[in-house]
Amino acid sequence: MTLSGFLSKNTVSVKLNIGSRDKLLAEISSLAADMAGLDTDGRDRIAAVLKEREELATTALGSGTAIPHCRMPGLNNFITGVVTTKKPIDYGAADGKKVDIFPFVIAPENKPKEHLKILSGMARILRNPDTRKAIRSINDSEELYNFLSDLFEDKQEKKMPHAGSSMKMLHVFVRDEELFNDILQVFASGETAGAMVLETHESTEYLSSMPVFAGFWNSELHTFNRIIVSVVQEKLLYQTLRNIEYVSGDFSSNSDVMVTVTDLHHVLGSLDQ
Structure with a gap:
């Protein structure tokens, strides 16, 4: 669209x-x-x-x-x-x-x-x-x-070659609340399937509560941690990544956003309304 x-x-x-x-x-x-x-x-x-x-x-x-x-x-x-x-x-x-x-x-x-x-x-x-x-x-x-x-x-989307119906899973790790809100809008406006949000905690948050590690990370903990999980058609993958980078800034210089892409061999069912 x-x-x-x-x-x-x-x-x-x-x-x-x-x-x-x-x-x-x-x-x-x-x-x-x-x-x-x-x-x-x-x-x-x-x-x-x-x-x-x-x-x-x-x-x-x-x-x-x-x-x-x-x-x-x-x-x-x-x-x-x-x-x-x-x-x-x-x-x-x-x-x-x-x-x-x-x-x-x-x-x-x-x-x-x-x-x-x-x-x-x-x-x-x-x-x-x-x-x-x-x-x-x-x-x-x-x-x-x-x-x-x-x-x-969407010029870039028009140029993308169709790659059949293969699907990819995206995990977007975000440690900044404002960026999270902007990135979430990318999934609301795109042709993704069932974007979900997970509220997470850094492992260091748990380790810092252990007596042996007390005092190591208290001032460096990120209290806002979210993971957006979504399934995207391969033909829309590049455009989705481009849109995320558009709102979050250059991936190579951003330390609060990380995206991973995983191949999916089977996708059964649907979460479309």
Whole structure:
């Protein structure tokens, strides 16, 4: 699944003169309603559902970005787009920063899995500071559309040769909570089978409690340790690894993330919903 297939020139708008959350949601609702061919009542329904979702919890991601989104009863197809504002607006972000980049998703009510993949894919892309900088520098809607279409299009995945239906098991060891949250979004947005999370402890944590080893590692223990376990089709392996490295940084210089890949001879059953 590539995000570019959900994007339209008609739902991309840049440098809007908007100063509040409600006005932003009204603008998004208008773009979405026009795209779906809805009347003013439909537009108002979208605005109401978007506002209801924001009241539940802010969709701000931090670093000046947010992804307003909702599930809309009666909608058959996804409506996605991106809005940027001239000046950042207060959006209740956890990092306290105002927001000026707003990709949005209006989803059919009966497609939660696809909805999650689109959200996670957008969030992963916005983690990159160079991407955010580029988006903020663009002053033309068509230019932003072209930039995003190229960005959302998974070029590397298209180049990957198909390798049959063979499967690989990934273990991603993470010792940083922020990186863990970012990496987990990679699995939510990809075509992986049943990603699971294990909460673990370093062996040194147990050894340090033994009298003979007391005092060796107390100041060096990592208290956050997680392992993400997932099964991935071989044809998607490279892209999955690339996406993990995209959010975590160069593997060769990162001491808080390690990935192992194991061949699977047999895969029986499924965890797909």
